[in-house]
Amino acid sequence: MLPAELARFGAERPWVLWLLPLALLPLVAAPRRRAAWADLAAVPPDPFSRALAGLLRAAGCLAVTGLVAGIAGPYRAGERVTRTGIGAEVSMLIDRSGSMNETFAGRQPSGAEESKAAASRRILGDFVGSRAHDLFAVTAFSTAPMLVLPMTDRHDAVRAAITAIDRPGLDYTNVGRGLAMALGQFGAASGDASRVLLLVSDGAAVIDPRVQDTLRAAFAKIRPNLYWLFLRTKGSPGIADRPAGEDTPQAAPERHLDLFFKSLRVPYRAFEAEGPEAVAAAIRQIESLERDPIPYVEVRPRRDLAGRAYGFAAFGLVLLVLAKLAEVDLARGRAGQGAARAPERRMAA
Amino acid sequence: MSEEPRTGADILYLPRWRARGNRLGAHRGRDAGGPGTFKDQVPFLREPDARRLDLRATLRDPFEGTYVRRFEARKAVEVWALIDLSASMRFRGTADRMALAGALCASLAASATRIGDGFGLIACDAAIREELFLPPTRSRAGAALAARRLAGAVPAGASAAGLVAAASRIAGRPKLVFLVSDYRWPAALIERVFAGLAFHDVVPVVLADPAEAEALPEWGLVELEDLEGAGTRLVLMRPALRRRWIAAEQERLAHLARLARRHGRAPFRLAERFDPAALSRHLLGA
Incomplete structure (x- = not known):
């Protein structure tokens, strides 16, 4: 493990590192004024001074090492580290049909009212920020699916993608192709991470039987947890409502989509939300359900270590300069007096 | 050094024994x-x-x-100066040790030869330095020359063990011996030298320097380098250490004084500058 760690360190100018033996110089000599002394054995022993001498020696070594290393330009190479956190791969499939721009009451928003798109934007945005290691993909669909953002852990980008979903929507609701693209967002080899497909829509549409087969195959392969957040407009038919007349997919697309999902044999829950609070509650529930370990990749950029090396060197140099400033001369105080006394002696003689 | 060193006053000394011999x-x-x-x-x-x-x-x-x-x-007596030339004598604090020793020898040479006493000089490091040796002479010029030579000598030895040999060289009739050193010797050597000179009237002259104790700075960083080659040592001066230091130095001098008194006379402390009158007072027991 350790050699692998070391192998990530490098230098811009490795040949400068040949100067590193210079760091041993402070062990040999110190640039301090030396006071000649008659008998060192008579100096009282002082552990503190000895420790200080060792410290200054170490500071000298540190300063030289830091300077040489700093000049060599050390860095730690960038890398991708796979770690395990709590989270899930979430592929969001968001309805961009025109009706999403209406309120839950089925009107154009006015004043303080919030459209369905705005409410889901707000609440999904909070969801994205709440856990660090979730991976998100965002797909929108109306007549055709739109790939907004592939699977990523850059939550800022995800939030930006979600912010964009309350732009005025387009026409129809083509949920089949949207589901196919959202399934395609899951990567191939994500191991045992839990996968969540979150469908946010305010209506449903008939899925072509041929497309249904394709979807079944894809679901069987990927096996995501499927959540359908159904933003129900007041008065419109719910998921469980049987139509009064003939029970065909055309007459009750929501009910039949639900039935289709149930027939997929993947974990599936549908949330019928009739207001922003209900949406928030549903999201909280999803959040609490998806708590599995997930491997995620942390990208560590290449880091320049020269600043740190110079920092160490500066620390050592500051210690040395302080020591230099603290130096005193033994006989300095008397030197002037000695010079003053000399003529007097001559006169006396 | 071409100028004749003139000392202000003579050193007055009283031998503690009754001299013999046929020289008046x-x-x-x-x-x-x-x-x-x-x-x-x-x-x-x-x-x-x-x-x-x-x-x-x-x-x-x-x-x-x-x-x-x-x-x-x-009667005339012989006055000897035994000078320690170990490297620690090169110490230069407020005063130069060798300059002090040289001034003492010059004054001693003049004082002894003036009253007809012989003056001899032996300088030793690990062995006797023969080029500085002066057999006892009553010649004033010869004694002064030897004292001048001594002042120009460079102490280099690692020990003062030659003083033991010097003690045996001056064995014989009692003599007045000035043992000039900073006494930074091992305790055993001090004992041996004093024992070797026991027959003589020994005046220990301790070369001290205020820079070694009283004039130490209160605060600061000093790197001390041993003159006799025992390495260097960094010392952070602070009041507590300075007190300990001065106490240790005083203890050393007190121990030396006890030892010297046991062998005859109390040591004379020679520091900062040489004052013949002070030495005379010391020798006359004032």
Whole structure:
């Protein structure tokens, strides 16, 4: 493990590192004024001074090492580290049909009212920020699916993608192709991470039987947890409502989509939300359900270590300069007096 | 150094023993004869010197013997300076140790030769430095020259063990020996040197320097380098350490003083500058 760690360190100018033996110089000599002394054995022993001498020696070594290393330009190479956190791969499939721009009451928003798109934007945005290691993909669909953002852990980008979903929507609701693209967002080899497909829509549409087969195959392969957040407009038919007349997919697309999902044999829950609070509650529930370990990749950029090396060197140099400033001369105080006394002696003689 | 070093005052010294020998000088001798101080009375037959008849003693004697006064002879002594030339003598604090030693020797040479005493000089490091050796001489010029040579000498030795050899070289009649050193020796060597000089009247002259104790700075960082090659040492001066340091130095000097007194005389502390009058007071026991 350790050699692998070391192998990530490098230098811009490795040949400068040949100067590193210079760091041993402070062990040999110190640039301090030396006071000649008659008998060192008579100096009282002082552990503190000895420790200080060792410290200054170490500071000298540190300063030289830091300077040489700093000049060599050390860095730690960038890398991708796979770690395990709590989270899930979430592929969001968001309805961009025109009706999403209406309120839950089925009107154009006015004043303080919030459209369905705005409410889901707000609440999904909070969801994205709440856990660090979730991976998100965002797909929108109306007549055709739109790939907004592939699977990523850059939550800022995800939030930006979600912010964009309350732009005025387009026409129809083509949920089949949207589901196919959202399934395609899951990567191939994500191991045992839990996968969540979150469908946010305010209506449903008939899925072509041929497309249904394709979807079944894809679901069987990927096996995501499927959540359908159904933003129900007041008065419109719910998921469980049987139509009064003939029970065909055309007459009750929501009910039949639900039935289709149930027939997929993947974990599936549908949330019928009739207001922003209900949406928030549903999201909280999803959040609490998806708590599995997930491997995620942390990208560590290449880091320049020269600043740190110079920092160490500066620390050592500051210690040395302080020591230099603290130096005193033994006989300095008397030197002037000695010079003053000399003529007097001559006169006396 | 071309100028004749003139010392302000002579060093006055009193030997602690009665000198013998046949060389007349300035000190009280053991033998009778000459114009010295009164010594005793002896019968005329023992000292038939009619000029010194002691009439009072002669009249007082009930057996009517005749008495003669005797007087002490004035004798010359030999004054020796034994100089330690180990490298620690190169220490230069407020004063240069070798300059102090040189001034002392010059003054001693002048003082001794002026009253007819012989002056000899032995300088030693690990062995006797023969080029500085001066056999006892009464020649004033010769003694002064040797003292000057000494002042220019460079102490380099790692020890002062040659002083033991010097002690055996001056064995014989008692002499007045000035043992000039900073006494930064192992305790065993001090004992041996004092023991080797036990027969003589030894005046220990301790070269000290305020920079070694009292003048130490309160605060600061000092790197000390041993003159005798025992390496270097970084010392952070602070008041507590300075107190300990001065106490240790005083303890060393006190121990040396005890030892020196046991062998005769208290040591004379020579620091900062040489004052012959102070040495005279010390030697006369004031």
